[in-house]
Amino acid sequence: MSEVAKAAGVSVMTVSNVVNGHRYVSETTRDRVLEAIDRLGYRVNVAARNLRSGSTGIIGLAVPGVDAPYFGQLAALLIEGATRLGYQIVVEQTGATRESELGALTHSRLRMYDGLIISTVGLGNEDAEQLRSEISGFPVVALGERLSGAGALDHVAMANVAGALDATRHLVERGCRRVAVLGGTLGPGVSAGSLRTAGYRSALAEAGLPWREELVVEREFTLGGGAAGVRALVAAGVAFDGLVCLTDTLALGALRALADHGLAVPDDVRVIGFDDIEQAAYAVPSLSSVAPGHSEMADAALRMLTERIAGRRPEGAFEEFTGPHRLVVRESTGG
Amino acid sequence: MSEVAKAAGVSVMTVSNVVNGHRYVSETTRDRVLEAIDRLGYRVNVAARNLRSGSTGIIGLAVPGVDAPYFGQLAALLIEGATRLGYQIVVEQTGATRESELGALTHSRLRMYDGLIISTVGLGNEDAEQLRSEISGFPVVALGERLSGAGALDHVAMANVAGALDATRHLVERGCRRVAVLGGTLGPGVSAGSLRTAGYRSALAEAGLPWREELVVEREFTLGGGAAGVRALVAAGVAFDGLVCLTDTLALGALRALADHGLAVPDDVRVIGFDDIEQAAYAVPSLSSVAPGHSEMADAALRMLTERIAGRRPEGAFEEFTGPHRLVVRESTGG
DNA sequence: TTGTATGCGTTATCAG
DNA sequence: CTGATAACGCATACAA
Secondary structure, eight states: OHHHHHHHTSOHHHHHHHHTTOSSOOHHHHHHHHHHHHHHTOOOOHHHHHHHHSOOSEEEEEESOTTSHHHHHHHHHHHHHHHHTTOEEEEEEOTTOHHHHHHHHHHHHHTTOSEEEEOOSSOOGGGHHHHHHHHTTOOEEEESSSOOOTTSSEEEEOOHHHHHHHHHHHHHHTTOSSEEEETOOOSOSOSHHHHHHHHHHHHHHHHTOOOOGGGEEOOOSSHHHHHHHHHHHHHTTOOOSEEEESSHHHHHHHHHHHHHTTOOTTTTOEEEOSSOOGGGGGSSSOOBEEEOOHHHHHHHHHHHHHHHHTTOSOTTOOOEEEOOOEEEOOGGGTO | OHHHHHHHTSOHHHHHHHHTTOSSOOHHHHHHHHHHHHHHTOOOOHHHHHHHHSOOSEEEEEESOTTSHHHHHHHHHHHHHHHHTTOEEEEEEOTTOHHHHHHHHHHHHHTTOSEEEEOOSSOOGGGHHHHHHHHTTOOEEEESSSOOOTTSSEEEEOOHHHHHHHHHHHHHHTTOSSEEEETOOOSOSOSHHHHHHHHHHHHHHHHTOOOOGGGEEOOOSSHHHHHHHHHHHHHTTOOOSEEEESSHHHHHHHHHHHHHTTOOTTTTOEEEOSSOOGGGGGSSSOOBEEEOOHHHHHHHHHHHHHHHHTTOSOTTOOOEEEOOOEEEOOGGGTO
């Protein structure tokens, strides 16, 4: 910068003013400086600017992995939105382990992100105390269910209970009487799995159908998990005519395994997923799903985070947002 | 840091030495400093360190979008590898336009990444001149085909021609005589599409089958593109008994449309994709594909980039790597 | 409208 | 083994 200043016959301060588009720079000076900048190929040194300003313009995004379609699509929305807001996004993959999620949290401050959006799977509200101390004033938005904010974080959620309830109710309305839940959980705790399982359970109760443990298949939210879940159900000789899959990925795996077992969808078994990832519409049969308002969630997360970064939100007050959900009916539940 | 130094009764330099694990610090001093660091909750300021060191530890990754499974899975591998190497990755989404790809290139130096991995779609070798000036010494690795390096970039490629040739040959061996290519291109130029089309063409020639323009369906590499391509083929009354899809995403869209038209896979039409994304194995029918050695490509790209960042490669000499490919046969081509 | 002085937090250098 | 000093490149406050 000093070289530019010398070349243009001005002070470094004037160069700085030109670079940052400040007022009070005469046309002629500006032109002279710009010409020099151009000629010398000068670029601002972001590290120095960061040091000076105390901010980096970088938001961290911690997710299990961008290879999972759900997170890939979410990350795409967040990156796009962040770019529009003048931020960049560093993606950290946690692999869904509690340790690395905590690591990301710590890391986020070490690395000097301006803020962090974290979608936890391993880390839950039981870790709230540790989180609070780990974060202490640092802008963090929790995305998803495991961290429900617990009054210490801004939180973007989706309509897990209502969505799963709608999905299950939809199957029941189509005549299913033995509806299994793939990815469901019997355990306690707050997670996407347990909340959606609760929604499933409510729908059964509402319809006067019994809750049967044998219809709850606990699996990881992966293609392999979905396929294995169906195989297990069949192997155990459990009869079912409906399948609520807690994610679309799980559902796509299930469709595959159902085909392997010669079970027709939707004739023998009606299947519905959750997330409405793009692939759902192109599956064979196309997959009914619950669309959780991805873009609204991404927008909300970015808004909350940038407001907090800007200090526009009071330290103690935390916001909660739940995406609007919508049932999307396709072939897998009979169109 | 100065506060820590004061608290520990040493100089900032000693604190720095402790933080960076330098030798020549006595046990007792180290312990005292660490204790103070802990007590005061001190964290190194990365911006200052960056300013001092002239590097940021950040690698830019420019891809069309991480919502496309192929790029999502690639990004996941790169992020994981980069993390292992002590780098972080900022993801820039270009949306596959030439302008934003150029923008990413410019941006990469403005933002002070240590290097950039770029997978271009719009930008091609015809832009080589502009690229050269844009980059000029900055560490960049081109991933994919459009930028073949042109002797000015390190380049990680995949076996496009050989892979497509193997895929097409496989269909022919299974008895297909009218093999269409979905996503193929008639135009000139170097791109994944044109290279794979060339491979397809070679295989036809090798088998003594005629090259027919009507069997070349030019489409975007999306689910929608795949479905639309098949619809167009059927609508035009073009007979085909084999379908080489230039990406798996295209193939999954095609499978969907084939089902819509009542065409059985593999009985009426055999289908093969390219990329071997995870979903291929779980499609109904499961999708044969060409696995292009994703992880080897990711490793190679990171190795090349980090070596160049470290200045371990001569300025003028550029490296070329082609991933090992492998045909993966599944149901869609008859198992 | 432009320039001067100063400090952001680190670390390399070199003296002690 | 430890410490004083300078410098990385920029932008704020203030003076001219």
